[in-house]
Amino acid sequence: MAEAxxxxxxxxxxxxxxxxxxxxxxxxxxxxxxxxxxEGPLDLLLHLARNQKVDLARISILALVEQYxxxxxxxxxxxxxxxxxxxVMAAWLAYLKSRLLIPKxxxxxxxxxxxxxxxxxxxxxxxxxxxDASARLxxxxxxxxxxxxxxxxxxxxxxxxxxxxxSLYDLLTAYAIQRQRRAITNVRIAKRGVxxxxxxxxxxxxxxGPTTDWTALDRFLAKYLAGPEERKTALASSFAATLELxxxxxxxxxxxxxxxxxxxxxxxxxxxxxxxx
Amino acid sequence: xxxxxxxxxxxxxxxxxxxxxAERVHLAEAVRMAEAIVFASAEPVSEAQLxxxxxxxxxxxPVMAELQQIYSRRGVNLVRVxxxxxFRTAPDLAxxxxxxxxxxxxxxxxxxxxxxxxAYHQPVTRAEIEDIxxxxxxxxxxxxxxxxxxxxxxxxxxxxxxxxxxxxxxxxLDHFGLEEIRDLPGIEELKGAGLLAQRxxxxxxxxxxxxxxxxxxxxxxxxxxxxxxxxxxxxxRATDD
Amino acid sequence: xxxxxxxxxxxxxxxxxxxxxAERVHLAEAVRMAEAIVFASAEPVSEAQLxxxxxxxxxxxPVMAELQQIYSRRGVNLVRVxxxxxFRTAPDLAxxxxxxxxxxxxxxxxxxxxxxxxAYHQPVTRAEIEDIxxxxxxxxxxxxxxxxxxxxxxxxxxxxxxxxxxxxxxxxLDHFGLEEIRDLPGIEELKGAGLLAQRxxxxxxxxxxxxxxxxxxxxxxxxxxxxxxxxxxxxxRATDD
Numbered sequence: 040m041a042e043a044x045x046x047x048x049x050x051x052x053x054x055x056x057x058x059x060x061x062x063x064x065x066x067x068x069x070x071x072x073x074x075x076x077x078e079g080p081l082d083l084l085l086h087l088a089r090n091q092k093v094d095l096a097r098i099s100i101l102a103l104v105e106q107y108x109x110x111x112x113x114x115x116x117x118x119x120x121x122x123x124x125x126x127v128m129a130a131w132l133a134y135l136k137s138r139l140l141i142p143k144x145x146x147x148x149x150x151x152x153x154x155x156x157x158x159x160x161x162x163x164x165x166x167x168x169x170x171d172a173s174a175r176l177x178x179x180x181x182x183x184x185x186x187x188x189x190x191x192x193x194x195x196x197x198x199x200x201x202x203x204x205x206s207l208y209d210l211l212t213a214y215a216i217q218r219q220r221r222a223i224t225n226v227r228i229a230k231r232g233v234x235x236x237x238x239x240x241x242x243x244x245x246x247x248g249p250t251t252d253w254t255a256l257d258r259f260l261a262k263y264l265a266g267p268e269e270r271k272t273a274l275a276s277s278f279a280a281t282l283e284l285x286x287x288x289x290x291x292x293x294x295x296x297x298x299x300x301x302x303x304x305x306x307x308x309x310x311x312x313x314x315x316x
Numbered sequence: 317x318x319x320x321x322x323x324x325x326x327x328x329x330x331x332x333x334x335x336x337x338a339e340r341v342h343l344a345e346a347v348r349m350a351e352a353i354v355f356a357s358a359e360p361v362s363e364a365q366l367x368x369x370x371x372x373x374x375x376x377x378p379v380m381a382e383l384q385q386i387y388s389r390r391g392v393n394l395v396r397v398x399x400x401x402x403f404r405t406a407p408d409l410a411x412x413x414x415x416x417x418x419x420x421x422x423x424x425x426x427x428x429x430x431x432x433x434x435a436y437h438q439p440v441t442r443a444e445i446e447d448i449x450x451x452x453x454x455x456x457x458x459x460x461x462x463x464x465x466x467x468x469x470x471x472x473x474x475x476x477x478x479x480x481x482x483x484x485x486x487x488x489l490d491h492f493g494l495e496e497i498r499d500l501p502g503i504e505e506l507k508g509a510g511l512l513a514q515r516x517x518x519x520x521x522x523x524x525x526x527x528x529x530x531x532x533x534x535x536x537x538x539x540x541x542x543x544x545x546x547x548x549x550x551x552x553r554a555t556d557d
Numbered sequence: 558x559x560x561x562x563x564x565x566x567x568x569x570x571x572x573x574x575x576x577x578x579a580e581r582v583h584l585a586e587a588v589r590m591a592e593a594i595v596f597a598s599a600e601p602v603s604e605a606q607l608x609x610x611x612x613x614x615x616x617x618x619p620v621m622a623e624l625q626q627i628y629s630r631r632g633v634n635l636v637r638v639x640x641x642x643x644f645r646t647a648p649d650l651a652x653x654x655x656x657x658x659x660x661x662x663x664x665x666x667x668x669x670x671x672x673x674x675x676a677y678h679q680p681v682t683r684a685e686i687e688d689i690x691x692x693x694x695x696x697x698x699x700x701x702x703x704x705x706x707x708x709x710x711x712x713x714x715x716x717x718x719x720x721x722x723x724x725x726x727x728x729x730l731d732h733f734g735l736e737e738i739r740d741l742p743g744i745e746e747l748k749g750a751g752l753l754a755q756r757x758x759x760x761x762x763x764x765x766x767x768x769x770x771x772x773x774x775x776x777x778x779x780x781x782x783x784x785x786x787x788x789x790x791x792x793x794r795a796t797d798d
Contacts, residue, residue, distance in 0.1 A: 078426055081450025124451065161510075165448055168502075168511045173425075173432035175501040182491045183418050185410035187597035189403060193356035193646055195654055203705045205664045205672075207733040211742065213666060214673030215752035221691050222761045351632030352650040369653055391592030405593040412590045412610060416597050 080128035083107065085163050085170075095164050100156040101139055104132045135159070239276035240283065253293065253302040346374040347382050354383075360400030360490060396495045398486035407493070423464075427457050431466060435488065435500055436512055439470050439481035439536055444514060458482075466491060471536035472543060480543075481536050587615040588623050591642075595624075601641025664705070668698050672707060676729065676741060678764055680711050680722035680777055699723075707732060711770075712777035713784065721784075722777055724770050738766045 138152030466488035
């Protein structure tokens with residue numbers, strides 16, 4: 040195709056477009072066109088129509104059709120590969136030509152040749168209108184070319200701000216609930232619902248310190264055992280504490296049988312420890 | 317508005333326009349504020365944005381009309397761009413401004429033609445563009461136009477296949493110095509000649525492109541996220557999103 | 558455009574400079590050009606640059622003086638920035654350039670508790686707040702309260718570590734509709750309102766805040782600039798200050 044084009048000395052489409060084909064007179068011996076430069080068959084038709092140098096409204100459709108078909112024929116002779124679009128248009132135009140030349144028969148169905156020609160004319164005019172419009176558009180005063188925006192826009196400072204809402208009632212409720220909760224928690228702690236090992240140990244160490252007689256654990260703790268609920272935790276904690284204190288050599292412990300009372304006394308010395316065993 | 321700034325805001329009564337000296341002073345202050353706000357921005361400022369920032373009740377229309385009048389013969393003009401306002405250098409001073417011109421990407425003839433078709437015929441589908449031009453539109457051409465942000469997908473035509481419709485943006489108006497789409501050069505004559513119709517009109521009642529290009533026409537559906545995904549403009553969402 | 562608005566236009570006086578009509582026209586044109594050039598420039602425009610771009614022989618100084626005069630009472634002023642000229646928002650309108658994005662927020666339960674403790678127990682340190690609440694107070698909570706401007710740092714307790722003391726502000730009184738801090742309901746009123754149980758432990762008390770929350774108590778030191786710096790509320794001063 041490239042070779043064929045060279046042979047045909049194609050006119051670059053850009054130039055054709057730029058010149059509006061005005062100076063490309065019809066006197067040219069033959070129509071040599073670079074088909075690649077056209078935006079499809081309608082564009083080619085428009086170009087040919089413009090070559091007629093008349094208003095599209097008064098254009099000779101028949102002449103236009105003949106020029107197009109001639110162009111296609113020419114391209115074929117040069118073995119130019121034409122896109123299918125161009126060939127379809129050629130077929131349609133050949134049909135249009137036949138309709139235009141042969142008077143409309145009485146029982147003919149479909150559009151008359153004149154109607155088909157009018158449609159073609161409409162499409163050409165519409166395309167031309169859009170082409171002109173695009174030219175008018177690009178020649179407007181354009182932003183960044185003819186007209187300019189503020190070169191140094193000043194920043195709008197967005198201050199993010201939170202606005203808080205709370206009512207006095209919210210505030211007082213929160214305060215009252217919080218203080219009350221804490222006050223009641225404090226009271227519970229004062230009741231010592233649970234004996235910790237540490238507490239038990241302190242109490243035992245304090246109580247047994249001066250005592251050298253064997254004493255039942257129960258009795259040591261009697262005055263601390265306020266109710267049956269506390270008894271278990273106190274017993275458990277103090278027994279654990281007892282074992283710890285025995286291991287550290289601060290206490291001696293003895294029990295005569297399973298579940299029998301546990302007796303404690305302060306450590307007497309090496310001998311008494313052996314005796315206790 | 318911050319507490320501190322409230323102190324400075326002079327309250328406005330909506331009917332302040334022709335009135336007492338105090339009201340005129342208030343109007344003049346609103347004009348100054350609008351001037352500062354629009355002048356500060358390179359982009360058009362919408363009336364909604366202005367309303368938010370001017371004192372409550374300031375009458376936007378007379379304020380902007382007055383400002384436009386003040387600047388009408390200056391080196392900088394106040395222009396309306398779609399729903400907004402912007403200051404732009406006066407077009408007759410283009411010759412002084414050439415130095416500031418930024419090298420702009422040149423659009424191909426095809427792209428310009430498609431742009432014009434979209435502008436004058438919007439909302440328009442790709443098939444309709446191709447019908448007008450009598451040739452296929454390469455995807456690259458539409459992409460280029462979408463990239464310039466002069467063209468956008470508007471919605472989908474309520475016809476079989478639900479084709480995407482294209483239209484222009486406010487940026488398009490801004491770039492080409494148009495207040496609105498109705499200001500496109502020659503649009504009235506083209507409409508009169510029936511050249512904005514899809515088919516050769518048997519009657520000449522050709523609908524104008526809608527004044528508000530953002531509003532979908534009766535036969536357009538809005539684009540959904542699913543549509544955008546389909547069109548490759550949104551990455552598909554993770555399913556657990 | 559409203560009929561009456563023209564009267565309110567602050568005119569751009571073009572006749573500030575004496576001379577023949579033709580000279581005034583030329584000057585006015587040069588003023589328009591300078592206006593457009595400075596407007597469109599991303600940087601302040603020097604007089605040398607103006608000289609290059611204005612018509613030969615245009616007297617830069619009177620042109621810029623005129624332009625400055627024209628804009629002197631407008632929402633935008635022509636100002637000198639270093640060696641050049643630039644447009645800047647009029648200083649008195651700086652507030653229109655800031656936009657507040659106000660977010661309504663509810664105080665968290667924890668914040669309300671801390672706020673109430675600060676109100677009743679002021680001046681109070683963070684450790685004391687924690688002692689009253691029995692849980693640690695996050696820094697975020699105190700920050701939030703400081704942000705509300707209902708709470709402020711009052712001073713520092715004269716104890717080891719010099720902990721900051723917190724108290725309420727006038728804004729606090731304002732917001733909660735209190736005339737003075739002692740209007741906060743006492744224990745009996747709280748019981749009466751059903752907010753506190755009728756039977757509270759005998760050692761339970763609700764403190765009476767000081768009458769004047771602005772006055773430091775005997776064991777408080779005022780906050781100094783050094784303190785504020787330490788607390789990150791003041792940026793350190795340059796040493797040569």
